[in-house]
Amino acid sequence: xxxxxxxxxxxxxxxxxxxxxxxxxxxxxxxxxxxxxxxxxxxxxxxxxxxxxxxxxxxxxxxxxxxxxxxxxxxxxxxxxxxxxxxxxxxxxxxxxxxxxxxxxxxxxxxxxxxxxxxxxxxxxxxxxxxxxxxxxxxxxxxxxxxxxxxxxxxxxxxxxxxxxxxxxxxxxxxxxxxxxxxxxxxxxxxxxxxxxxxxxxxxxxxxxxxxxxxxxxxxxxxxxxxxxxxxxxxxxxxxxxxxxxxxxxxxxxxxxxxxxxxxxxxxxxxxxxxxxxxxxxxxxxxxxxxxxxxxxxxxxxxxxxxxxxxxxxxxxxxxxxxxxxxxxxxxxxxxxxxxxxxxxxxxxxxxxxxxxxxx
Ligand code: NAD
Numbered sequence: 001x002x003x004x005x006x007x008x009x010x011x012x013x014x015x016x017x018x019x020x021x022x023x024x025x026x027x028x029x030x031x032x033x034x035x036x037x038x039x040x041x042x043x044x045x046x047x048x049x050x051x052x053x054x055x056x057x058x059x060x061x062x063x064x065x066x067x068x069x070x071x072x073x074x075x076x077x078x079x080x081x082x083x084x085x086x087x088x089x090x091x092x093x094x095x096x097x098x099x100x101x102x103x104x105x106x107x108x109x110x111x112x113x114x115x116x117x118x119x120x121x122x123x124x125x126x127x128x129x130x131x132x133x134x135x136x137x138x139x140x141x142x143x144x145x146x147x148x149x150x151x152x153x154x155x156x157x158x159x160x161x162x163x164x165x166x167x168x169x170x171x172x173x174x175x176x177x178x179x180x181x182x183x184x185x186x187x188x189x190x191x192x193x194x195x196x197x198x199x200x201x202x203x204x205x206x207x208x209x210x211x212x213x214x215x216x217x218x219x220x221x222x223x224x225x226x227x228x229x230x231x232x233x234x235x236x237x238x239x240x241x242x243x244x245x246x247x248x249x250x251x252x253x254x255x256x257x258x259x260x261x262x263x264x265x266x267x268x269x270x271x272x273x274x275x276x277x278x279x280x281x282x283x284x285x286x287x288x289x290x291x292x293x294x295x296x297x298x299x300x301x302x303x304x305x306x307x308x309x310x311x312x313x314x315x316x317x318x319x320x321x322x323x324x325x326x327x328x329x330x331x332x333x334x335x336x337x338x339x340x341x342x343x344x345x346x347x348x349x350x351x352x353x354x355x356x357x358x359x360x
Pocket of ligand 1: 013072073074075076077089092261262278280281282283284285286287292293294295297335
């Protein structure tokens with residue numbers, strides 16, 4: 001079966017890391033005899049420079065036609081002066097909403113070789129493998145009404161609306177249950193049902209849906225406790241499912257458990273399994289153009305793409321094993337090298353992963 005992948009490098013280090021991911025994808029295609037075509041398009045500041053729009057219609061058209069998208073990162077100081085609608089980040093928000101990417105998957109995996117980079121004690125994080133499933137297109141970040149208004153007494157008041165429909169809750173919870181079936185078989189649904197009615201409904205709908213997944217163990221946790229448990233005993237979790245705002249905060253906290261932002265992939269999926277795969281980090285203008293960027297988060301995003309959009313879990317396993325192997329060999333980009341340790345460049349790291357790829 002043939003697949004098409006759109007590559008959107010974006011800005012600054014995005015231009016350096018996406019080509020490394022492409023190299024890895026090309027080698028996996030050879031090894032597994034996959035028919036995957038790739039194409040490039042512009043997004044973010046690069047698209048604004050070329051076409052005056054951070055998400056030009058031609059990019060959106062290619063994105064709609066692709067089975068999956070690999071994105072680098074967008075934004076940077078060259079674009080900070082632009083109007084909000086022309087900012088690179090707007091391109092990213094628009095493509096996510098145009099493609100209906102409601103499910104954001106953020107794994108937090110501790111590589112044994114990097115255990116000292118974590119802010120927590122090694123025994124708390126070694127072997128850590130959590131998947132946070134965050135609802136991405138609803139909740140308080142999108143709810144109406146919202147705004148800042150003037151009250152009768154002259155004081156200003158800011159307000160937002162925390163709103164989730166049953167169908168929105170059901171589809172994200174279904175995604176979490178199905179992922180848990182393929183992993184450790186446990187889902188922790190995070191809410192604030194002791195205070196927020198919207199999350200009382202969240203809890204009810206998730207509980208109802210659990211009946212369809214008898215093999216998956218469901219637990220509920222209030223978000224304040226979940227934040228505490230993530231730094232107290234993170235290995236208790238398998239899959240965490242939660243709304244947009246709680247997921248935003250918890251996934252960043254979980255990310256830091258693993259040490260380096262240069263190692264963290266993500267996927268954002270829609271109902272038909274199409275997805276954008278991107279590193280969790282930004283465009284790192286401070287190190288752009290110097291060969292210092294760690295490409296592993298983007299390479300690991302390609303592994304997620306093979307697993308979740310392109311039905312090639314063996315290719316995903318193969319990439320993850322190769323990343324483990326280059327770390328075992330002691331190869332490190334500067335962000336994970338530690339002081340006084342020799343480091344390799346972005347492309348040397350990409351080449352090393354390509355060499356380490358082996359069909360199992
Ligand atoms: P950042 O993630 O770009 O960088 C934070 C720090 O981490 C920097 O010191 C950077 O050098 C380092 N870093 C990030 N990725 C790295 C990598 N792969 N290898 C080695 N080191 C890495 O966050 P920031 O500095 O707050 O933001 C820079 C720009 O990126 C801003 O314009 C921001 O809006 C944008 N941004 C984009 C995305 C996205 O495209 N999804 C996400 C976050 C930030």
